[in-house]
Amino acid sequence: MQKLQLPAPITRFAPTPSGFLHIGNVYSFLITWLLARKNNGQILLRIDDLDQERVRPEYVENIFRTLEWLGLDWDLGPSSVEQFEKEFSQLRRMELYEAALQKLENEGAVFGCDCSRKLVKKLIEAHNYEGICQHKGLELHGPDISWRLKTEGMAVVQMKRFKNDATVEKLSYAQSHFVVRRRDGIPAYHLASVVDDVHFGVNAIVRGEDLFESSVAQLYLAEKLGLGTFSQAEFFHHPLILDGGVKLSKSQRSSAVLDEFSQDKAKLFRKLGGWLGLQPEACGSLDEMLKQFSFERVARTNSH
Secondary structure (H helix, E strand, O other): OOOOOOOOOEEEEOOOOOOOOEHHHHHHHHHHHHHHHHOOOEEEEOOOOOOOOOOOHHHHHHHHHHHHHHOOOOOEOOOOHHHHHHHHOHHHHHHHHHHHHHHHHHOOOEEEEOOOHHHHHHHHHOOOOOOOOOOOOOOOOOOOOEEEEOOOOOOEEEEEEOOOOOEEEEOOHHHOOOEEEOOOOOEOHHHHHHHHHHHOOOOEEEEEHHHHHHHHHHHHHHHHHOOHHHHHOEEEEEOOEEEOOEEOOOOOOOOEHHHHOOOOHHHHHHHHHHHOOOOHHHOOOHHHHHHHOOHHHOOOOOEO
């Protein structure tokens, strides 16, 4: 894999191939691209494909086709579906994830859990989830056992944000004792994401504001893993694009960008430019948006 050399910002596109990319994905990728290019940074293409049950070849191909059609280039990572599968799939980094899980096990930082997701969700919603399996002594390597991180209540972490000094945040009930290894033995999203970002030297993370709590959880996990460099990363949680008050998502079958705007890329760019607080009529191309873009002008209210 390519070595990362520059001290400039290193950020990433991190799509999950569980559906076709929609305008919400593109909005996030565009902010990532503009921040990187405006600050002489590098962009990594990191495709999160650990959940193989949801991955489809056509979804992986759509990631490359959509980014190339948009003109959103990247500096690190795979340049084709074939290279991704051979060199950059998360399946090629399983040893890294397993080593992280082993460290957590060795330090007694995890406990086995056999609770259903429905039960845990119900307790979280009632602000009453305290890791009920923590004292059951379940065998970590038993069948159908997930691993949860011991978070010891509302843990406090430091988070650096773009253009701001470090701020203190707390884990929420939604992230208390979160899963790091699924019951099928697959490393969970939080663990794989942290390990990957550290492995590739990512130090600038752009994601939707709905993932703010995930960022706090990952900072806490990185601390437990001794991955101090992750705590130095800067975070920007951008406003979401809403459709009728509902967040766009693949699970809701939001329209694929290539289907919706295939005949008018400039229209898409103008729409995105308006959401970024730019002059829409002067945003018919990426170059025009880059000329106008500044972090301070990114719209700070939910986009519709």
